[in-house]
Amino acid sequence: GAGVSQSPRYKVTKRGQDVALRCDPISGHVSLYWYRQALGQGPEFLTYFNYEAQQDKSGLPNDRFSAERPEGSISTLTIQRTEQRDSAMYRCASSPALAGGYNEQFFGPGTRLTVL
């Protein structure tokens, strides 16, 4: 079956531009997570959704970052007025169950964002 997919796989943009990163979770998975990973570091939690509801956005670095999942499936992470420090790998994960029990997260291949 298809895993988590993300698009684009690579994005190069100029400082000040807005970018939208898309995540298509595994079909039927109710929870969706966004992480950011700098080179040589572990993934850093950004936000997550149960169905269409954003449960926790404590990891979003500032108000230039936002995420939505309007129909409880595909999610978009938007970064406005990008800065060079936003350059990183952005990873999406999904899981089949809600919080509170065993819950394996399945990660996508990531979007490598480079801000010039």
Next chain:
Amino acid sequence: DAKTTQPPSMDCAEGRAANLPCNHSTISGNEYVYWYRQIHSQGPQYIIHGLKNNETNEMASLIITEDRKSSTLILPHATLRDTAVYYCIVRVTNTDKLIFGTGTRLQVFP
């Protein structure tokens, strides 16, 4: 959030057992210990998790000390394909937020 401490790197000979330690001395009673690994630039991959009892699956075994302040991931017969960064994570209670540290880079050599 409970913090974990892992050695930055380890080596293991192919075919031997790889024992990866993790300290989580501030873990709460209902927090799970999860292990993920990341091979090269791929996304992290779930390995195993546990609460208090030792666990085993087709990939690995997880040994958790009785006081739950530390754990060890065991790969019984390491192969070259097990070369990866291994993350020990304490899952935040009642959420699925995973807080990754810097992990242990395991190098399996022939």
